Amino acid sequence: MRTATIAxxxxETQIxxxxxxxxxxxxxxxxxxxxxxxxxxxxARHGRFGLVVKAKGDLDVDPNHTTEDVGIGT
Known part of the structure; x- marks a missing residue:
């Protein structure tokens, strides 16, 4: 299977x-x-691949850190 898991x-974030x-x-x-x-x-649905994302970030400051780090992980 073609899979990857990243932490x-x-x-600012935990992904x-x-x-x-x-x-x-x-x-x-x-x-x-x-x-x-x-x-x-x-x-994920339209690309037909499985995706599990659990992210915690400093959303009280800005959602930018969370979106950037999820993008880097993906």
Whole structure:
């Protein structure tokens, strides 16, 4: 199977991300940013790949750190 799992921890964020290119039955997105969750979900569903994202970030400051670090992980 073509899979990858990444954990990224910085001063601003903690990201856990799993990608599965062969099985798109599992898509779970939790970034704390509603629209970003929606876009990642749509990206995985239309791309037909599995994606699990658990992200915690300093959303009280800015959602930018979370979106950047999820993008780097992906």
């Amino acid at each position: 990224r921890n910085t001063n 856990e991300l799993s990608l599965n290119l062969d099985d798109y039955s599992k898509i779970q997105i939790d970034t704390g940013i509603g629209f970003f969750n929606h876009m990642l979900d749509a990206f």
